[in-house]
Amino acid sequence: MDISVATYPEIKLLLDGEWIAAGERKSQPVINPSTGEVLAQVPHASASDLDRALAAADRAFASWRATSAYDRRRILGRVADLLRERATEIAPLTVLEQGKPLAEAMADVATAADMFEWFAEEGRRAYGRLIPPREAGRRMLVTLEPVGPVAAFAPWNVPAITMSRKVGASLAAGCPVIYKPSEETPATAMAVARILIEAGVPEGVLQIVLGDPDMISRHLMGSPIIRKVTFTGSTPVGRQLARLSAENLQRLTMELGGHAPVLVFDDVDIETTVRGAVATKFRNTGQICTAPTRFLVQDAIAERFTEAFAEAARNLKVGDGFDPATQMGPCANPRRVEAMERLVADAEARGGRVVTGGKRIGNAGCYFEPTVLADLPDDALAMTTEPFGPMAIVRRFSTLDEAIGVANSLRYGLAGYIHSTSAARIARASEALNVGCIAVNNWQVSAPETPFGGVGDSGYGSEGGLEGLQAYLAIKFIHEGA
Ligand code: NAD
DSSP states (O other): OOOGGGGSSSOOOOTTTTOOOOTTTTTTEEEEETTTOOOEEEEEHHHHHHHHHHHHHHHHHHHHHHSSSHHHHHHHHHHHHHHHHHHHHHHHHHHHHHHHOHHHHHHHHHHHHHHHHHHHHHHOOOOOOEOSSSSSEEEEEEEEEEOEEEEEEOOOSHHHHHHHHHHHHHHHHHEEEEEETTTSHHHHHHHHHHHHHHOOOOOOTEEOOOSOHHHHHHHHHTTTTOOOOEEEEEEEHHHHHHHHHHHHHHHHEOOOOOOOOEEEEEESSSHHHHHHHHHHHHGGGGTTOOOOOEEEEEEEHEEEEHHHHHHHTTTBBBTTTTTOOSSSSOSSSSHHHHHHHHHHHHHTTTTOOEEEOOSBSSSSSSOOOOOEEHHHHHHHTTHHHHOOOSEEEEEEEEEEHHHHHHHSSEESSEEEEEEEEEEHHHHHHHHHSSEEEEEEEOOOOOOSSSSOOOOTTTTTOOOOHHHHTTEEEEEEEEEEEO
């Protein structure tokens, strides 16, 4: 594939159907994490840009909610088709701005297409119901209505997928959406937005804003026009948005961080488990909220598992996302590299073992070695803080109760993984793990048709599944008859 920096687009805002270049606005650079090179400048939306977006969303709501579910399906179905057709144009943008290997970026676009397709169909199944009335001649109806204009805030790790979850659900439910991608990955969002417009999404129904995240979220959420807020990102920012939502009582979906426990019992095939573990752990350089992170491994196999896991991690080919041999790209930004260094330094200071990795690679770009730590005390930073990077921690356990105790010791509760051939162990562990989604003897905790979300400090609400659509629908009860 022939791709160069020159193909990276000029970044623009999308307000009321119009693409708007930076002009006199403040801006900030987008940086290729593989090379450190500046790709483009991101314009910062001003307060008047945001007011324009709010007014347009308010206007667009009247017509989009009146567009039939059948027509909305047609448009969103076309989005899915176009995403599949244009995957080779979109995926390289993700590689440039985010760093992941091209094959992973292609998989992101494929998942985004599946997600739009799911919501396109599910929008037609937003059924209400009839409740048997108390008196003859009356009717008791429950209808579902779009909740209203949405403000959606997304991070930089899987830009096409996050957009499909939030925009797909909003539009399928009949809600216009003001979407703020991460300023670090704006081109993927712009490319997906262009497809939505081409597929027939009307002016004002999808808008893209970029700039100062704090200023934008305060401004949008300070308006009563916004009725629903969806955020994917860190727990501290989630808390801040939850506070902001109090003023206008906006509904919230919060997909926050995680620190997923993986329970590996001594009855598993080590080789198979390690193969899946390494592929899942280091996908997207570990920058996935559901990434398996705390590997709790039963005593009898702990040493062999740790060695095999470290060996496989060490053999991963780390490099630029456009190199077909690359299995793991750079971290997406310098903050992640610094976080990795902090966690490794703390682990070493507390007597932990760096089984493999632990260091940044080279001087250019945001490269960090696939890292496996072991023998850490339970209060080491790496055991308690979400690494969100290429780091796995192996911790031994002897009994199931001990493993559950460690797994549930954090306030996070997003994904959990169980590997065992014992039905009894699987049943006990899946019941006891305090998380929102569990993969048993596999590594997949989400799909477009399944609800995805966490508990505790990992947030609340679901994206995907029928629950993902319901998050954008308000319930109305109508009682007819004299
Ligand atoms: P961060 O918390 O500063 O930002 C996370 C995302 O939220 C960014 O895209 C940012 O633009 C946005 N954001 C920040 N402040 C905001 C505000 N006031 N209003 C609206 N959006 C705002 O952290 P970061 O350094 O970008 O990412 C690191 C941490 O974020 C990770 O440790 C991880 O916990 C979390 N994260 C989680 C996910 C996820 O999928 N749940 C994805 C990316 C990052």
